Amino acid sequence: MIREEMAKLDNKTGLRGAELPITFNNAKCTLGLYCSNNGGSFKFSNYYFQDPEWPIESALDVIRHEYAHHMDHVLYGHSGHGSTWKICCRIVGATPIRCYNESRAEYYRQKHIKEDKLSERYDQYKIGDYIEHPKHGIGRIEDIFGEGVHRCVSIRFKNNDCKRFGLAWIDNNCQKSDWLSK
Ligand SMILES: [Zn+2]
Numbered sequence: 001m002i003r004e005e006m007a008k009l010d011n012k013t014g015l016r017g018a019e020l021p022i023t024f025n026n027a028k029c030t031l032g033l034y035c036s037n038n039g040g041s042f043k044f045s046n047y048y049f050q051d052p053e054w055p056i057e058s059a060l061d062v063i064r065h066e067y068a069h070h071m072d073h074v075l076y077g078h079s080g081h082g083s084t085w086k087i088c089c090r091i092v093g094a095t096p097i098r099c100y101n102e103s104r105a106e107y108y109r110q111k112h113i114k115e116d117k118l119s120e121r122y123d124q125y126k127i128g129d130y131i132e133h134p135k136h137g138i139g140r141i142e143d144i145f146g147e148g149v150h151r152c153v154s155i156r157f158k159n160n161d162c163k164r165f166g167l168a169w170i171d172n173n174c175q176k177s178d179w180l181s182k
Contacts, residue, residue, distance in 0.1 A: 002044065005063050009092045017070050024049070031100050032062045034069035036079060042066050055108035064094035119148045122167050130177035131155065131170060136163070138177060 006018035021041040033043040044062070048054050068088035069079065076084040081098045089096035095104075129141045139155035142162065146152050151167040 001059075002042075002049075002063055005060060006067055009064065009067050012091060013071055015071060015074060017067050020070070032066040034066045034073075036070075036073045040070050040073065042070075053109065055105055055112060057108045058100075058105040061095050061104075062100070064092045065089070068092050068094050115149045118168070122149065122151055122171065125151075125153065125167060125170075125176070131174040132177055133157070133170075133174050136161070139163075 002022055003018045010016055010018050017040075020039065023041070023043050024046045025043060026047050027045045028047050031045050031048050035041050035043070044066075048062070049059060068085055068091075071088040071092065072078045072082075072085040075088070078084045081096075086096040088094075095101070125141060125144060127141055127144060130138055131141065132138050133155070136155075136157045139157040141153050142156050143154040144151055144167070146167075149168060152164055153167050153170060154162055154164050155170075156162045
């Protein structure tokens with residue numbers, strides 16, 4: 001997964017960071033490390049990278065942070081968190097801050113918990129279900145596509161019009177007709 005992300009960054013930068021050696025340790029304080037010796041190598045902490053609760057957004061930010069160090073070294077011959085490193089951060093989409101931000105990780109953790117709950121709620125919508133739209137009236141779900149909280153639905157109404165909506169919008173604004181009958 002780290003190499004996959006680095007290959008994407010290589011596409012942006014023209015570098016070959018994805019080909020550099022990657023090793024792992026169990027450090028709790030240092031999440032990632034770039035070493036410029038011998039053409040460059042990366043080290044990442046399994047304490048975080050093997051933690052299933054650790055948000056993917058934080059992992060991507062650490063990967064991009066270290067990649068920006070590699071980029072900064074190759075392009076400008078610099079190390080550290082100076083102005084050229086910040087330029088590299090902007091290009092690869094890393095947060096240009098020196099230290100890992102745990103409250104940011106906590107924000108994403110909470111966001112994922114909320115999204116998982118919503119996604120479970122959306123799982124209740126099936127093809128063939130009926131909903132009541134505030135303006136178009138009763139409609140039947142003909143198709144559901146997309147994933148998680150970003151699902152969309154096609155709904156066929158009585159006048160035979162078929163319309164597409166975000167499932168989040170439907171869930172917030174319409175009633176499910178089997179819920180109505182209870
Ligand atoms: Zn750094």
